[in-house]
Amino acid sequence: MTQRSKVILVDPDKCTSCKQCEKVCSLKHEGECNPELSRIKVLRNEIMGQYFVTVPVVCQQCEIPMCMEVCPTGAIYEDPATSAKLVDKERCIGCRMCVISCPLGAIEVHPVKHTAFKCDLCGGDPECVKICLAEALTYVDKDKIGFKERREGLKKLSDRLVLVAGMPADGATE
């Protein structure tokens, strides 16, 4: 049995914004500690004294990946072992089409290497999930999350993303 069907499930309500996931991600993939180069990003929007919203953003390994669809060089492919969508650095031309197309903002172009980088699920054993004490990140079987849970999860995520991106409705803290 492969790990084909697993994803990193995000619960923004549980995220404490400690950003340890960003640190371990960059240590793992870049060999240095640099949150800017992390594949997972904790976005926060806060007006002190009023509200505090935080959302970890990481690739959801979409069924129909927009990044893959729009890539002019076919640089994005699926890892058969984990179903993670990976970037072929040889093919990537750094055109940013994927960055523009991703609905979550989970793919970026490396400032030095000039090729796209994104979550590769650490080959099926994601470091960020292992360090998330608050369990805002869990690595779960797609089949085990029912349709309802996924829809609810997605709603939560999109609600929070709206809050992070813009001004929240009054009193939105939870």
Add this chain to the structure above:
Amino acid sequence: MKYGYAGSILRINLTDESVSKTPTWEYARNFLGGRAINAKLMFEESEAGVSAFDPGNPVIIGAGLLVGSGVFGAVRHEITTRSPEQVPEGFGNVGSGGTFGPQMKYAGYDHIVIKGKAKKPIYIYIENDEIHFRDASALWGKGIFETNRLIREELGDPEVAILAIGQAGERLVRIATIEHEYRSGTALGAVWGAKNLKAVVVRGTKGVKVYDPEKILEMNKQMLSIIEKKLKDYIEWCKANGREYLPYPKYALGVDAVDEYLVQQEKAFTGYFKGIEWPDLEKTRAVPFLKKRMVKQTGCCPLSCIGIIKVPGVGTSVMRCDPFWWPWQLYLTDMDKAFEATRLCSDYGIDNQDIATPVSWLMQLYEDGIITADDTDGVPMEWGSGDALIHVIHSVANRKGFGDALADGVLNLAKKLGPKAEALLIHRRGIVPNSDEFRNQTGVALGTSVDTTCGRENWYHDQIWEKHLKETGREKELEEAYARAREIYGTEKAIIPWEYEGKVRGVIEAEYFERISDILGRCFFVPKYAGHTGPIELEACKAVTGIDFTEEQLNTYAEKALILEKAYNVREGFDREDEKIHDFWFKEPIPDGPHKGRVLDKAKFEKMKDEYYEVRGWDPETSWPKRETYERLGLEDVAESLEKLGKLPKTKKQS
């Protein structure tokens, strides 16, 4: 130097807006990092007698060796400057976790030294290599919350890390704080106000190079599993014993002192240093309040020890510095009101404890008829009055009415209110204690009296509360603690709070522990409560820098930090006379509770101090470090400069 460090020390002069950078290495090889380099810079960059509000008083911000490396809990910065709160002024230091320390290093700086005075209100924006001096006239007069919002808006970047002062700091209120993401601590904010410095903002995107990333990942996971197990055990124990609990690690680890041993009535008091037996105590328990009002857990490492609280009609903020103690000190049962007061302090940028104890004192004076409502702008200082508390906060922060005198320090207000009021004020060099008990904690009392920063209480001290551990089914932990104490200190008495034997060693260990944490920039909760000690710090240092350190070496760096802080105070003219705690602790026995009747023994206490100075290599008569002690640490230059001022102890005749 290749790994771990950001590389540069940034020097900023506000007077002429000049900037320079020098390599960290010049200091790192002798002082390692964080608080030790801060102490060295502080000693060098200032001269004797330069007041806290003088442009020549430097502000030094340091991020420790491990900060930004990805090591669990390595997120702290330390701010060193002359304390405007102490009477007379002395060495001041405050540390805090958050995003400032890591971002500072990602921007390329291990330390930032700020001197001079800006002509008009400004804030500094450090964006990697670029240093911008920005106009802060639109921010002047604004609270911390608004200041943070406006800066983020102006810079168009929600990720910037901000240190700022509120209105209190601007108005040179001596108990004003420097605030960072709801964190504050020791009051040093007025120094920034005197410099016309509203905020220091940093954004770094460069990252920190580390020697062994895989090892860091492995250590983090190891530590996490220990914490996870503690949390699981705690929740199970609470369920089995029908206790209310919060499923957050900090409670499991006993970080939240309130529902732990304080409520066990062992080491706290209510009112103005009165007994613990207060019938309404139950109404002020932390867990039920948090269950009702806490909306989010946040923090700077996976332990995430901050609870965001929201009270309808008041707003959102945190209950910082265990302000559940406020209700105890003021007999205040309205927890929402207590939160409102805390939130105000966070916004004005004032230290909680510097409000709580003085208000408790005022309420005692009011009860005793020493003051009337006329002394406090017509607001009666009645026990339990949230309105009185809030009136004090507003008037201090805005320097209005009687608060103007309190803004210059509680001792200043006491002198105005007369000798009776002053006689009742329990303080040490103008700093009031919080609700931590000294009379059954000899080590805490000793550590506090010799503390170089004139701290309120040295609670790093290694000790255990037997009754509490037994009551919570942790006999095993107790046995382990005693075994450890026998091994380290030679006697279990060293960790029994009210004993005198073995305490000096315990306090010295605590001083090392505290400073090593501050040099490495790692939150001491993490190693302490995850059950990790010295060797783990060494592993972390190796993984980050590639250098093999020994425990002895780390202790030496800690000792250097301590002696430089001490040397600053010696240069200012302090001696053993300044290392006292209030007579109250020797005279008034604990009135009730399990420790009823305990009081500190003056002779035994002074003997502990003699022993402390001897072990440290300091002269017991003056408390000044001896020349050979400086020399042993390679600080001949410091000894020389003190010699010229006549601040080295006289060498006794050789016998």
